[in-house]
Amino acid sequence: MNCPLQGERKGSVNRIMRELNGISVVVPFLNEEDGIRKFCNTIDKYAEKFDFFLELIFVDDGSTDSSVEILKQCAFQNIKQVKLVKFSKNFGSHAAIRAGLQYASYEISTWLGSDLQEPLELLELSYEKIREGYNAVYIEKKSIKVSKANRIFSRIYSWMMRKYAVESYSSGGISTIVFDAKVRKYLNENMEANSSIMLQAMDAGFKSTVLSMDFHERSAGVSKWTLSKKMKLFIDSFVAFSFAPIRLVSIVGVFIFCIGVVIGISTIVNKLINPNVPVGYSTLASITALGFGITNISLGIIAEYLWRTYDAARKRPVFIVSDVVTIKECESDTQ
CATH class of the missing domain: 1.10.287 (Helix Hairpins)
Structure with missing residues (x-):
C-alpha cells in the first residue's frame, strides 16, 4: 500500500486523505497503562486484513499514569497514521471524542474504547454500510459481560431515552457510532457542552441503520465509568434532549x-x-x-x-488541547 501523501504540501494532506477509502478512529483514554499496549497491538494486527486505510487518533483525557509513554513506544505496522491529542485536564470521554473528530483525516469516522470491549469487526461491517449510502451506523450491544448493576442502569437509561428523549434510541444501548463526513461536520460545527454526542447525532435525523453485535469483557485495567459519571450522563441526556x-x-x-x-x-x-x-x-x-x-x-x-x-x-471551550503529537506519519511503504 503506497502512501499517496508523499511529496504533497501539508495544506493539502487532509483533503487528499479524505479522498481515500479509510476510517479515522478516535480512542479516548484515561489512565489505561494496563491495557493501552494490548489495544495498540490488537488493532494493528487486525488492520492487516482491511482493504481500506485506518487512522488512530488517541485523546489523553488527563492521564496521570504512564499511558502516554507506553503509547509512544508502540510500533504500528498496519495503521496508516497515528496521532495523540493531549488535554490540559480531564474533560470527560464525550469531550475527548469531540476533540478527536477535529483531527480526523478520513471521510468516515468513529470512536472505540481502549479496553477492547467493542468488537473490531464493526469497522469492516460499518464501512460497508456507509458505502451503501447510510450516513451513520449505530452499534448496538447485543450482549456484554458486565455487572448486574451496569446492566440495570443501561436498561433503565435506554428505556427512558426512547420514551422521553430520542425515540430511535436502541433498546440494547448504543456504544459507538460510525458516520460519514456529513455527520462529522454537523458535530464539529455544533459543539455542545454537558451533552451526549451519541444522542446529538441520533437526534439529527441522518439516514442510519443499526448493527447488533456481541461485546467483549474489558481486557485489562479498571473501568473509569464511575457512578458519578453515569449520573451526569443521565442528567445531561435528559436536560439536553428532553423537556x-x-x-x-x-x-x-x-x-x-x-x-x-x-x-x-x-x-x-x-x-x-x-x-x-x-x-x-x-x-x-x-x-x-x-x-x-x-x-x-x-x-x-x-x-x-x-x-x-x-x-x-459563557461560551467556554468544551475542551482545551495542550499538545498534539504525531506518533506515526503517513509514509511510503508496501503491503
Missing part, C-alpha cells in the same frame, strides 16, 4: 395542589360534622414536609436547565 423533567414539575405541582384541595375540603367537612374533633397537627406537618420536598426537587430540576443555559452563554 420531560420540566413538564414533570408542572404535573407534580398540579397533583400536589389537587391533594391539598381534597385535604382542605375534607378537613372543613369533618370540622362541620364533628366540631369537637381537633385539627391534626401531624397531618399538617406531613403535608408541609411533602410540599417543601416537592418544591426543592422542582427548583433543582429548573436549576439544572438554568445552569446549562448559563454555561452555554
Whole structure:
C-alpha cells in the first residue's frame, strides 16, 4: 500500500486523505497503562486484513499514569497514521471524542474504547454500510459481560431515552457510532457542552441503520465509568434532549395542589360534622414536609436547565488541547 501523501504540501494532506477509502478512529483514554499496549497491538494486527486505510487518533483525557509513554513506544505496522491529542485536564470521554473528530483525516469516522470491549469487526461491517449510502451506523450491544448493576442502569437509561428523549434510541444501548463526513461536520460545527454526542447525532435525523453485535469483557485495567459519571450522563441526556423533567414539575405541582384541595375540603367537612374533633397537627406537618420536598426537587430540576443555559452563554471551550503529537506519519511503504 503506497502512501499517496508523499511529496504533497501539508495544506493539502487532509483533503487528499479524505479522498481515500479509510476510517479515522478516535480512542479516548484515561489512565489505561494496563491495557493501552494490548489495544495498540490488537488493532494493528487486525488492520492487516482491511482493504481500506485506518487512522488512530488517541485523546489523553488527563492521564496521570504512564499511558502516554507506553503509547509512544508502540510500533504500528498496519495503521496508516497515528496521532495523540493531549488535554490540559480531564474533560470527560464525550469531550475527548469531540476533540478527536477535529483531527480526523478520513471521510468516515468513529470512536472505540481502549479496553477492547467493542468488537473490531464493526469497522469492516460499518464501512460497508456507509458505502451503501447510510450516513451513520449505530452499534448496538447485543450482549456484554458486565455487572448486574451496569446492566440495570443501561436498561433503565435506554428505556427512558426512547420514551422521553430520542425515540430511535436502541433498546440494547448504543456504544459507538460510525458516520460519514456529513455527520462529522454537523458535530464539529455544533459543539455542545454537558451533552451526549451519541444522542446529538441520533437526534439529527441522518439516514442510519443499526448493527447488533456481541461485546467483549474489558481486557485489562479498571473501568473509569464511575457512578458519578453515569449520573451526569443521565442528567445531561435528559436536560439536553428532553423537556420531560420540566413538564414533570408542572404535573407534580398540579397533583400536589389537587391533594391539598381534597385535604382542605375534607378537613372543613369533618370540622362541620364533628366540631369537637381537633385539627391534626401531624397531618399538617406531613403535608408541609411533602410540599417543601416537592418544591426543592422542582427548583433543582429548573436549576439544572438554568445552569446549562448559563454555561452555554459563557461560551467556554468544551475542551482545551495542550499538545498534539504525531506518533506515526503517513509514509511510503508496501503491503
